[in-house]
Amino acid sequence: MTRAQRSLYIWLGLAAVLIAFPLLAPVLPLQPTIGMDIPHRFAGPSAANWLGNDEYGRDVLSRIIWGARASLAVAFGSAFCAAVIGTILGLLGGYFRGITEVLAVRSTEIVICLPPLLLAMLVITILGAGVLTLTVALTILFVPNYTRVVYAATLQTGGLDFVKAQEAMGTHPLKILARTVLPNIVPPLLVQFSLTVASGILLESGLSFLGLGVVPPAPSWGLMIRAARAAMDQQPLLLLWPSLALAGTVLLLNVICDRLQDVLSPKTAARGGAAWLRRQIKRTPDAPAPEVPLLKIEDLSVGVALEQGSMGLTKGIAFEVKPGETMALVGESGSGKTLTGLAMTGLLPNALSVTGGHAWFRTEAGVVDLAALTEEEFGPLRGNDISMVFQDAAAALNPVHRIGDQLAEIIQCHRPMPKQQAEAEVVELLRKVGIPDPERRIRAYPFELSGGQRQRAMIAMAVANAPKLLIADEPTTALDPTIQAQILRLFAKLKEDNPGMGVIFVTHNLAVVKEIATHVSVMYAGQVVEQGTVEEVFADPRHPYTKALLASVPESDAERLESIPGTVPQPGAMPEGCRFAPRCGHAAAACAAPQPLLDTGEGRTTRCLRWADLWKDVA
Amino acid sequence: MLRYVALRVLIALVLVWLVSTLVFLVLHLVPGDPAELLLSAGNTAPDPEAVAQLRSQMGLDRPVLAQYAAYIADLTHLDFGVSLRDQNPIAPELALRLPRTLELILAAAVIASLIGVPLGTLAAMRDGGWSEKLVSLLASAALSTPVFVVGTTLVLVFAQWLGWISAGGYVPLAEDPLRHLSLLAMPAVTIALPLTAVMIRMTRASVLEVLEKDHVRTARAKGLARGPIIRRHVVRNALVPVITVLGLEMGTLIGGTVLVEYVFNWPGLSGYLVRAVEARDYPEVVGIVLVISFLFVLLNLLIDITYAVLDPRVKLAK
Numbered sequence: 001m002t003r004a005q006r007s008l009y010i011w012l013g014l015a016a017v018l019i020a021f022p023l024l025a026p027v028l029p030l031q032p033t034i035g036m037d038i039p040h041r042f043a044g045p046s047a048a049n050w051l052g053n054d055e056y057g058r059d060v061l062s063r064i065i066w067g068a069r070a071s072l073a074v075a076f077g078s079a080f081c082a083a084v085i086g087t088i089l090g091l092l093g094g095y096f097r098g099i100t101e102v103l104a105v106r107s108t109e110i111v112i113c114l115p116p117l118l119l120a121m122l123v124i125t126i127l128g129a130g131v132l133t134l135t136v137a138l139t140i141l142f143v144p145n146y147t148r149v150v151y152a153a154t155l156q157t158g159g160l161d162f163v164k165a166q167e168a169m170g171t172h173p174l175k176i177l178a179r180t181v182l183p184n185i186v187p188p189l190l191v192q193f194s195l196t197v198a199s200g201i202l203l204e205s206g207l208s209f210l211g212l213g214v215v216p217p218a219p220s221w222g223l224m225i226r227a228a229r230a231a232m233d234q235q236p237l238l239l240l241w242p243s244l245a246l247a248g249t250v251l252l253l254n255v256i257c258d259r260l261q262d263v264l265s266p267k268t269a270a271r272g273g274a275a276w277l278r279r280q281i282k283r284t285p286d287a288p289a290p291e292v293p294l295l296k297i298e299d300l301s302v303g304v305a306l307e308q309g310s311m312g313l314t315k316g317i318a319f320e321v322k323p324g325e326t327m328a329l330v331g332e333s334g335s336g337k338t339l340t341g342l343a344m345t346g347l348l349p350n351a352l353s354v355t356g357g358h359a360w361f362r363t364e365a366g367v368v369d370l371a372a373l374t375e376e377e378f379g380p381l382r383g384n385d386i387s388m389v390f391q392d393a394a395a396a397l398n399p400v401h402r403i404g405d406q407l408a409e410i411i412q413c414h415r416p417m418p419k420q421q422a423e424a425e426v427v428e429l430l431r432k433v434g435i436p437d438p439e440r441r442i443r444a445y446p447f448e449l450s451g452g453q454r455q456r457a458m459i460a461m462a463v464a465n466a467p468k469l470l471i472a473d474e475p476t477t478a479l480d481p482t483i484q485a486q487i488l489r490l491f492a493k494l495k496e497d498n499p500g501m502g503v504i505f506v507t508h509n510l511a512v513v514k515e516i517a518t519h520v521s522v523m524y525a526g527q528v529v530e531q532g533t534v535e536e537v538f539a540d541p542r543h544p545y546t547k548a549l550l551a552s553v554p555e556s557d558a559e560r561l562e563s564i565p566g567t568v569p570q571p572g573a574m575p576e577g578c579r580f581a582p583r584c585g586h587a588a589a590a591c592a593a594p595q596p597l598l599d600t601g602e603g604r605t606t607r608c609l610r611w612a613d614l615w616k617d618v619a
Numbered sequence: 620m621l622r623y624v625a626l627r628v629l630i631a632l633v634l635v636w637l638v639s640t641l642v643f644l645v646l647h648l649v650p651g652d653p654a655e656l657l658l659s660a661g662n663t664a665p666d667p668e669a670v671a672q673l674r675s676q677m678g679l680d681r682p683v684l685a686q687y688a689a690y691i692a693d694l695t696h697l698d699f700g701v702s703l704r705d706q707n708p709i710a711p712e713l714a715l716r717l718p719r720t721l722e723l724i725l726a727a728a729v730i731a732s733l734i735g736v737p738l739g740t741l742a743a744m745r746d747g748g749w750s751e752k753l754v755s756l757l758a759s760a761a762l763s764t765p766v767f768v769v770g771t772t773l774v775l776v777f778a779q780w781l782g783w784i785s786a787g788g789y790v791p792l793a794e795d796p797l798r799h800l801s802l803l804a805m806p807a808v809t810i811a812l813p814l815t816a817v818m819i820r821m822t823r824a825s826v827l828e829v830l831e832k833d834h835v836r837t838a839r840a841k842g843l844a845r846g847p848i849i850r851r852h853v854v855r856n857a858l859v860p861v862i863t864v865l866g867l868e869m870g871t872l873i874g875g876t877v878l879v880e881y882v883f884n885w886p887g888l889s890g891y892l893v894r895a896v897e898a899r900d901y902p903e904v905v906g907i908v909l910v911i912s913f914l915f916v917l918l919n920l921l922i923d924i925t926y927a928v929l930d931p932r933v934k935l936a937k
Contacts, residue, residue, distance in 0.1 A: 110637045115915055117874030118908045121896045122642065125904045126649050126656050202765050206878050209767045210893050222767075229771045229882075233779055243768040251763035274830045276839065277744045347836050375845075383842035390840075395833035398852050400859075400930055409851075410841040445931045461841070 008259040015252055022068035030062035034217050044237065051241050054224070055231050060238065064245050067219040070208075071249070074131060075200030078138035079193055085139070086146020087189065091177050093147070094154025105151050108144040116141050120203060121212065129212050134204055141203075142196045149192050153185035187264040191257060198253035205246055221246045275350045280374040289367040292360045294502045295321040295344075295469055300357035300371060302339045302348065304571075310355060311572045314339055314526040317357070318597065321469065321519075326495070326503040328513040328534065330549075331523030334568055337506045338391075340523075341471045344370050344504075345388055346378045361386070361469070384414040387462040391474040393454035397446040403430075403457050404442025410464050425464075432497075433460040433490060452483035456490065463494055463501075471504045476512065488516055510553045514538060522546045525568050525579040528597065532604035542606040544614070545580045578607070586610055623927055631920045636691075638912045642905055643690055647683060654679055657899055676703065677901065699906035704898055709906040712891065717910060719789065720887035723876055724918075726803060727810035728865070735815040736861070739822025740854055746827060754819060761816035766875045770809040770882035777805065787883035806883040810875045814868060821864045825857035832856070859930045866922035873911055 021028070031049070036056045043053040051060040086108075093104035111119065123137035157163060158181065166176050207213035208222025216223055221242040228238035290296065300317040303310040314336035321327045329337040342348045344359050359370035363385055373381075390396040398406060407429060408422040417425075423442065430438035433456040446454055455475060462470055472491070476484040495501065505517055513520055513534060520537050522530040522545065530543040541547040548564045566583035575581060577592040584591070590609060597605045608614070646653045654674040658665035674680050678689065693700065699709040742754040778786035784801055792799045829835065830853060838852040877889040884890070888907050895903035 110641050112870070114638060114641070114908070114912050115870040115873040117877050118892075118911055119645075121877075121892060122645055122904060122908055123649075125896050125899050125901055126646060126653070128656075128659070128899070198763075205765060206767060206874075209765075209878065210881055212893070212896055225768060225771065229774075232771070232775050236775055239771060239775060243764075243772070247760075247764040247768060250765070251759065254759060254763055274744070274835075277830075277845065345840060347839060375839075378839075379842050379844055381842065382840055388837075388840045390833065390837065392833060396837045398834040398838070398856065399932060400856055401851070409843065409847075413841060413843050413847075447932050458837075461837075 002263070004259065004262040008256070008263050011252065011256050011259055015256060018249070018252070019072065021065050022072060025062075025065050025069060028065070030065060031059035032062070034058070044235075052235070052237060054238055055227055055235075060224075060241055063219040063224060064221070064241055067221045067224060067242065068245065068249075070131060070214050070218065070220040071201050071204050071222075071246075074134045074138065074204040074213075075197045077135045078142060078200050079196040081135070081139040082142030082196060083146050083189065083193055086143045087150045087182075087185075089143070090147040090150025091154055091181060091185075094151040095158055095173065095177055095181065101151075105147055108147045111140065111144045116199075117203065117206065120207060124207070124212050129207075129215055131214060131218075134207060134213050138200050138203055142200070145196060146189070146192055149188045150185055153188050154181055157181050157184045191260055191264065194253055194257040194260060198250050198257070201246070201250055201253070275353075276346075276375050280376075282374055282377075283372040287358060287369075289369065290360060292320070292362055292367055293322045294325075294362055295504075296358075296360045297340075297344070298358045298360070300340065300343060300359055301355045302336070302343050302352055303355040305351050305353065312355065312526065312574075313352065313571050314343075316597070317523075317528055319519075319521045319528060319531060321502040321504060323468070323500045323502055325519055326505055326517045328517035328520045329504060329506045329523055330508065330510060330513050330520055332508060332568055334525075335523040336526040337508075337523050338473050341388070341473050341504060341506050344471065345382060345386055346370070346373055346375065347388070380414070383410045383467075384465045385467055386469045386471065387465070387467040389455075389459050389462045389470070389472040389475045392478055393458040394446065394451065394478075396458060397454060399446055401445075402442065403444050403446060403449065407442070407457070407461050407464060410461055414465050426460075429460040429464055430457065433457070433463075433494075434486070435460075451479055452486065455479060455483075455487055459487070459490060459494070463498070466498055467501060469502045469504070471506070473506045474508070475505075477507070477509075484512075488512065491516055510538075510550065522549065525574060526571065527579060527607060528605075529580065529607040530605065531597075532602070536602065536604060542600055542604065542611045543580075543608045544584045544586050578609075580608075586614055620927065624924060627920055627923045631916050634916045635913055638916070639691065639694055639909060640687075642908055642912070643687055646901065653677075653901075657901055673703070694909070699909070700902040702895075702903050703900045704903075709903055713888065713906055713910050716886060716888045716891055717914070719885065720876055720880070720889060720911075721914065722803070723806055723810060723880070723885060723887060724872060724914075726807035727814060727872065727875075730807060730811035731814035731818050732865075734811075735818025736822050736854065736858070738815075739819040739861075740826050740849065740857075742819065742823040743826035743830065744849070746823075751823075755823075758816040758819040761812045762820075764812075765878075766809055766813065767878040767882055769812055770806070770879050773805050773809060774882065787885065789884070789886050802883075802885075806879045806885050809879050809882070810872060813875065814865075814872055817864060817868050818861065821861045822857060825860045826853055829853050829857045855929070859926065862922055862926050862929060866919050869915055869918050869922075873915055 035058070037053065037058065038056070040049075040053045041055055043049065045052045049059045049061065051064070054060055054063065089104040089108060093101040119141055120134070120137040123140065124133055127133040127136070163176060163180055166180060167173075204213055205220070205222035205225070208220045209226045211223075211226065214220035214223055224242040225239065225246070228235070228242065232239050297317055297319050300314070301312060302314045303312045317336070317340050319327060329340060331337050339348065339352065343354050344361075348354070354371045357371060360367050361370050361381075363381065368377075368381075370381075370386075397403070404423060404426050407426040408419070411417070411422045411425055412419075426442055427438045430441055435441050435453055435456050441449070441453075446457075449457065455478075459475070462472075475491075476487050479487060491503070491505075495503065503517075505513075507513060517534050520532065520534050521528045522537070522543065524545045530537060530541065530546045532542075537546060538550065541550055545564075552563055564583055569575060569579060569582065575592075576594065578584070578587070578595045581587040581591040588610060595607045595609055597607050598609065598611070600606055600611060649656065652670070654670045654677065655665055658669055658673060678686055681689075697710055699713060701708050738754050742751040745751045774786045777783050784805060787805075788802055790798045790802060834856075835848065835852055838848045843852075876887065877892060879885070880887045880889040881893055888911060892904065892907040892911075895907060
């Protein structure tokens with residue numbers, strides 16, 4: 001039993017105990033609820049009358065228990081009748097569609113246009129007050145709720161394969177509805193039922209309070225509160241008891257409804273909200289800052305925090321980017337290239353964090369460790385010294401703000417200036433990234449632009465403050481090939497305009513690497529396996545994975561297109577030694593030990609200990 | 620935008636017509652003779668002469684379709700007929716009382732938004748923390764306590780015990796603005812309470828969802844500070860679904876005014892309605908129910924338009 005289920009059963013048990021009292025009222029040793037006892041009017045709690053006596057000297061406790069019967073009878077009665085009628089209408093409407101749908105579903109929705117209490121009052125005017133009238137009125141009110149829920153669920157279930165299969169086998173529609181569709185819509189029905197019972201109790205007590213519901217002298221919580229209100233300066237306690245009973249019952253029902261929803265649709269999202277909103281402890285650097293030209297990543301690891309400790313996702317990433325260089329991070333999906341980019345800007349998803357290493361970055365104020373900065377310390381750097389281009393521009397742009405405003409925001413945030421001046425700068429930027437008619441486009445919302453234009457706007461945003469380092473996370477992956485080529489040309493042009501800018505280009509596309517990058521880091525299973533200039537690595541790969549990767553690309557010179565056997569190991573199940581060994585044709589006994597990044601000369605590195613015996617003579 | 624608004628207005632008009640028809644039908648769909656039903660109390664049969672008189676007075680002796688045509692025709696002139704009790708026309712009374720109810724609803728909606736949105740945002744930002752637990756607990760409690768219990772308790776505490784405010788009543792704004800506002804305070808707060816709870820819950824859920832969105836990461840990547848990110852890129856986006864819920868809750872809100880006006884003796888539509896139902900004055904009840912329903916449709920129309928202003932994508936959708 002899960003925690004959510006246990007919690008639900010505890011609350012259901014409590015509800016069952018409480019419901020037992022009114023159900024057993026006729027056999028409980030309760031005092032009469034109707035007779036008068038004038039000498040004991042407004043008497044406080046006593047041994048004989050635990051909750052005291054009311055304005056006619058009647059026992060309050062027994063009136064509360066008997067009063068619950070009226071509330072529960074009306075609420076459960078109407079919720080049940082409405083459930084039966086609403087379910088039938090919803091099933092028929094959702095399954096047969098067409099005219100049945102209009103008659104069964106749409107017509108009931110008109111009832112929703114009337115505020116609930118008013119329809120009940122309309123019915124009461126015609127039929128007169130009383131328990132039966134209330135039940136009828138509330139049933140009419142609740143039917144559309146059930147119809148809607150069941151209709152939506154039926155539409156969903158009706159489209160499922162097993163229902164289609166039964167139809168194909170010629171099963172009678174009513175049989176399908178009863179046997180297949182109905183059991184599948186039970187969960188939303190249960191939630192709706194607990195909601196309507198709570199709402200029924202509220203409406204019954206409200207109408208009784210107005211004197212339009214249960215007819216006195218029969219006891220009802222609403223009537224008791226009505227009477228207590230008239231006498232509240234004499235005995236305020238009389239107001240307390242029925243109010244407590246009423247609010248407590250509704251609260252109990254609401255809690256049960258919440259727990260029911262927890263059980264039926266367990267929340268997968270981690271609790272705790274956004275990590276970046278929490279207060280962060282400033283970390284003191286555990287190493288002196290080295291002199292770096294722009295960026296130097298040392299032994300950077302990213303891990304995910306789990307209940308049973310943390311699990312490493314990337315391990316010992318190391319590379320360097322000098323001003324003007326373009327470093328491509330290349331590898332299969334899941335190799336950790338995007339995480340590395342996000343770790344450098346402190347934008348890792350909630351449960352993920354940097355677990356070790358440094359990312360030294362040169363700012364005007366000196367060298368800082370990007371891996372140890374707090375959210376506040378990142379503020380002046382992000383969008384100014386370091387900026388990012390994300391893969392999915394449609395999601396990365398805010399849908400409710402105009403493009404121009406979103407761009408002006410990043411400019412004004414780092415360089416305060418009047419709105420007009422920022423706007424003029426935005427127009428210039430958009431023109432620079434090749435968006436036609438920028439004066440008008442700044443008024444457009446993201447959804448009004450094409451995919452390519454959105455990505456251009458995203459890039460314009462990233463270069464708005466002439467950053468020293470631009471991190472582009474698969475900026476062309478979501479685009480079609482002709483647009484991809486245009487965007488790559490745009491990157492090349494921006495590089496010409498700002499020659500000192502270092503770029504980290506995350507991609508899985510080797511052809512893109514060849515076109516845009518000066519240097520490349522090949523990543524595999526959370527590690528860098530090979531590094532060097534693009535030219536040399538492509539001409540003379542020194543890691544079996546790089547070699548295999550190059551051979552698997554249609555654009556390569558390999559005679560035959562090869563695929564790499566096996567799959568990338570899962571995080572948490574990484575091999576102790578070389579992570580590529582299980583898929584490598586050259587694996588030897590020594591590969592079972594952890595592999596360091598070896599310097600192979602000419603500024604190149606590889607994580608293959610056999611590189612020398614495998615390829616030295618070839619090179 | 621203009622097309623969108625025109626379409627919404629058209630839909631609202633159709634709804635008004637549908638609701639009017641439904642209200643007309645209720646009387647005729649109930650089994651038994653309407654006039655007899657209206658005059659019967661308990662098990663005693665009504666006086667046949669009175670039944671005949673009521674029938675001709677309400678026009679029930681004419682064919683149903685003719686009654687319907689006359690009813691709709693009258694409605695287009697905003698003619699709601701005359702009261703059965705004193706033969707006074709109903710429309711002027713409605714016109715007098717409608718603004719008072721409207722004032723109550725708007726005051727409650729403003730209070731609920733001003734408290735609910737910030738508290739819900741806070742609860743989402745501190746998800747799992749003690750402040751979130753406290754806010755959620757208060758919201759659950761507020762949602763479970765009926766408005767008439769809250770109202771009566773407020774009267775007991777603030778009027779009877781502390782003597783700070785009068786227990787209820789009404790003074791026109793023009794006559795004494797301060798006293799008007801002090802009398803408005805308790806009923807408005809009472810109606811606002813459950814609505815605030817709904818707003819807190821909705822805002823919390825919505826903000827939590829928006830916080831996970833990519834565009835919030837972009838806002839952080841721009842180097843914006845927490846405040847502007849929360850204001851411009853989280854709450855602004857999170858408001859769209861919250862507004863929808865506000866529309867769905869409008870029915871409960873208007874229902875709440877019936878009870879609250881009664882508790883505080885606020886002379887709006889609802890006190891009038893309770894008296895009309897007690898007296899079983901059908902034309903009066905129909906008039907009030909129609910006006911409140913039209914108000915309901917109108918408020919939903921306003922919400923639809925707000926929705927389009929908040930989320931530009933809505934205008935394109937049908």
